Amino acid sequence: MQRxxxxxxxxxxxxxxxxxxxxxxxxxxxxxxxxHRSDIISTLLSKDxxxxxxxxxxxxxxxxxISVIIAVPSAYALSRFKFPGAIVLDTLIDLLIVxxxxxxxxxxxxxxxxxxxxxxxxxxxxxxIGKAIQWLGDVFIYQRAGIVLAQFFCSVPFAVxxxxxxxxxxxxxxxxxxxTLGCTKWQAFFRVSLPLARQGIFAGAVLAWARAxxxxxxxxxxxxxxxxxxxxxxxxxxxxxxxxxxxxGIALSLLMVAIASAIxxxxxxxxxKTLFGGAVQT
Amino acid sequence: xIEIKNLxxxxxxxxxxxxxxxxxxxxxxxxxxxxxxxTLLLExxxxxxxxxxxxxIAINGLDITNAEPRERSVGYVPQEGALFTHLNVRENIxxxxxxxxxxxxxxxxxxxxxxxxxxxxxxLKREVKGLSGGERQRVAxxxxxxRKPSVLLLDExxxxxxxxxxxxxxxxxxxxxREMKIPVIHVCHSFDEAAILADRVGIMREGAIVQRxxxxxxxxxxxxxxxxxxxxxxxxxxxxxxxxxxLAVNGMEFFTKPMNGSRTFIVNPRLVRIAKNGDPxxxxxESNVMRGTVREMRRRGPITGIVVEGPIALTLYAAPDExxxxxxxxxxxxxxxxxxxxxxxxxx
Numbered sequence: 001m002q003r004x005x006x007x008x009x010x011x012x013x014x015x016x017x018x019x020x021x022x023x024x025x026x027x028x029x030x031x032x033x034x035x036h037r038s039d040i041i042s043t044l045l046s047k048d049x050x051x052x053x054x055x056x057x058x059x060x061x062x063x064x065x066i067s068v069i070i071a072v073p074s075a076y077a078l079s080r081f082k083f084p085g086a087i088v089l090d091t092l093i094d095l096l097i098v099x100x101x102x103x104x105x106x107x108x109x110x111x112x113x114x115x116x117x118x119x120x121x122x123x124x125x126x127x128x129i130g131k132a133i134q135w136l137g138d139v140f141i142y143q144r145a146g147i148v149l150a151q152f153f154c155s156v157p158f159a160v161x162x163x164x165x166x167x168x169x170x171x172x173x174x175x176x177x178x179x180t181l182g183c184t185k186w187q188a189f190f191r192v193s194l195p196l197a198r199q200g201i202f203a204g205a206v207l208a209w210a211r212a213x214x215x216x217x218x219x220x221x222x223x224x225x226x227x228x229x230x231x232x233x234x235x236x237x238x239x240x241x242x243x244x245x246x247x248x249g250i251a252l253s254l255l256m257v258a259i260a261s262a263i264x265x266x267x268x269x270x271x272x273k274t275l276f277g278g279a280v281q282t
Numbered sequence: 283x284i285e286i287k288n289l290x291x292x293x294x295x296x297x298x299x300x301x302x303x304x305x306x307x308x309x310x311x312x313x314x315x316x317x318x319x320x321t322l323l324l325e326x327x328x329x330x331x332x333x334x335x336x337x338x339i340a341i342n343g344l345d346i347t348n349a350e351p352r353e354r355s356v357g358y359v360p361q362e363g364a365l366f367t368h369l370n371v372r373e374n375i376x377x378x379x380x381x382x383x384x385x386x387x388x389x390x391x392x393x394x395x396x397x398x399x400x401x402x403x404x405x406l407k408r409e410v411k412g413l414s415g416g417e418r419q420r421v422a423x424x425x426x427x428x429r430k431p432s433v434l435l436l437d438e439x440x441x442x443x444x445x446x447x448x449x450x451x452x453x454x455x456x457x458x459x460r461e462m463k464i465p466v467i468h469v470c471h472s473f474d475e476a477a478i479l480a481d482r483v484g485i486m487r488e489g490a491i492v493q494r495x496x497x498x499x500x501x502x503x504x505x506x507x508x509x510x511x512x513x514x515x516x517x518x519x520x521x522x523x524x525x526x527x528x529l530a531v532n533g534m535e536f537f538t539k540p541m542n543g544s545r546t547f548i549v550n551p552r553l554v555r556i557a558k559n560g561d562p563x564x565x566x567x568e569s570n571v572m573r574g575t576v577r578e579m580r581r582r583g584p585i586t587g588i589v590v591e592g593p594i595a596l597t598l599y600a601a602p603d604e605x606x607x608x609x610x611x612x613x614x615x616x617x618x619x620x621x622x623x624x625x626x627x628x629x630x
Contacts, residue, residue: 171364173360173361173364174364174365174366176325176328176330176351176358176360176364177358177359177360177364177425178366178377179329179330179350179351179352180328180329180330180351180352180354180356180357180358180426181352181377181378181381181425181426181429182352182378182381182382182429183352183381184350184352187381191377191381192366192368195366195368196366196367196368198368
């Protein structure tokens with residue numbers, strides 16, 4: 001009888017993968033098992049939750065758009081230009097990834113608090129800056145714009161990182177050739193570099209969106225959690241659980257899981273790649 | 283015609299200093315080792331790097347020293363082609379014409395013409411990602427040529443290709459250049475490419491051209507050991523002085539004396555002969571004779587390079603008929619001789 005050969009090499013690597021994905025599936029399955037269908041339906045029909053969901057989708061979309069608009073030129077500059085202090089700027093962007101997001105929220109709040117302090121100054125420029133900061137504070141603090149501001153600071157570094165690595169991987173020679181073929185530097189950027197980087201930009205946008213979509217701490221610090229005004233899905237979950245409405249909180253969690261899964265799947269279908277560049281396994 | 287006068291460019295510690303004139307319809311091959319400044323020179327000529335003050339570049343009498351790359355009428359093909367992977371082959375070739383807002387009918391006509399010239403008509407609908415190395419280079423060439431540049435700059439266009447493809451692309455390059463009648467500067471580090479393509483060759487070292495001329499001139503009379511090595515000459519020796527004041531290596535005396543203090547010289551392998559029946563083939567008193575053993579035989583196209591090991595290892599070229607006639611093989615004992623004019627002194 002022929003002995004069956006056990007392939008130990010792939011099994012060794014597959015076990016951690018199976019454990020990891022199994023654990024993720026278990027915690028989602030626990031949510032699904034815990035909550036009743038009636039809880040999900042009543043949650044989805046709640047006016048507060050509908051407002052919260054729409055606000056989450058709208059703010060995260062606006063944040064993603066602003067993040068990409070800022071991240072593309074920033075990433076290009078960091079990738080292509082050599083200038084003194086580039087390493088400092090690069091580190092500053094990484095700092096936003098490394099520090100706890102609550103620190104970002106607190107720092108934004110403190111920055112606008114500076115407006116009050118500067119406004120009392122006798123030095124005219126400081127006084128004017130103080131007034132401007134205070135005016136901006138009125139625009140952002142405990143307002144919907146504050147949600148976008150908090151999301152932006154926490155999302156944009158991820159977009160910059162991914163898009164910069166895309167530009168790093170692209171040879172500047174393609175742009176050089178475009179210039180010798182009649183393009184200005186602007187045309188070479190828009191006709192060659194930008195289209196070549198489109199997958200990286202798309203991946204950066206999805207990462208920025210994912211970060212903005214699930215953000216909680218800095219939003220509650222900068223914009224508060226006012227029902228029907230500045231409440232996003234993540235704050236809704238916190239609020240529901242804090243008042244003992246566990247079922248509603250779990251139903252909201254499942255809603256967020258569903259939306260996030262749909263967006264990630266859409267990205268993979270459209271780009272044919274995973275968020276971090278690897279090809280999708282079929 | 284390209285006139286490069288006093289071209290200077292500094293990149294960190296590296297300095298580029300070039301004076302060069304290339305005639306209309308001339309195929310000029312610039313040979314040099316990696317890091318000698320070949321690519322830097324092409325980038326200066328194409329306007330991708332600014333030249334230092336005092337530099338001058340003129341194409342057909344028009345000064346383009348400070349012109350933008352797009353204003354220079356220079357076709358530039360970098361290493362590996364740098365094709366635009368978001369466009370297909372047709373779109374790549376049409377790129378320059380689209381940027382110039384040429385009518386679609388004319389674009390199609392020109393793209394088809396250059397695709398035909400380079401034998402890539404069947405690739406026009408293909409994506410760039412699936413192309414082989416040779417196909418990529420042909421597409422890159424067509425893309426550069428469709429703009430009808432006044433000069434073509436090629437940065438190691440065939441160095442990444444296998445031998446068969448390389449020779450085929452080289453033949454196409456020559457056909458294209460003869461048809462379009464434009465000057466070409468082709469930089470590479472392969473002697474074979476220069477041998478196939480060049481009207482004239484320049485040897486570049488540390489940012490400067492150390493010698494230029496037709497290939498035979500450089501082969502027969504290299505100025506120094508670097509040029510000799512670029513010409514794939516093996517017979518480079520540094521000698522001591524014999525009792526009679528002649529140069530000597532490992533006890534073998536050569537009928538030549540040191541020149542300007544230099545004791546380094548080459549022995550031209552084309553002038554080294556096998557002495558049949560032991561008789562030196564050159565007049566007595568002029569013949570440098572060596573007896574040795576065949577160590578190595580290398581077939582180089584229609585000739586065979588034979589390395590004979592005696593007091594020195596001497597390479598000579600022989601026709602296949604001669605090799606067969608004398609039944610030469612590895613380990614065979616041979617007497618070889620060369621006249622004094624085969625010895626060429628090098629600068630140290």
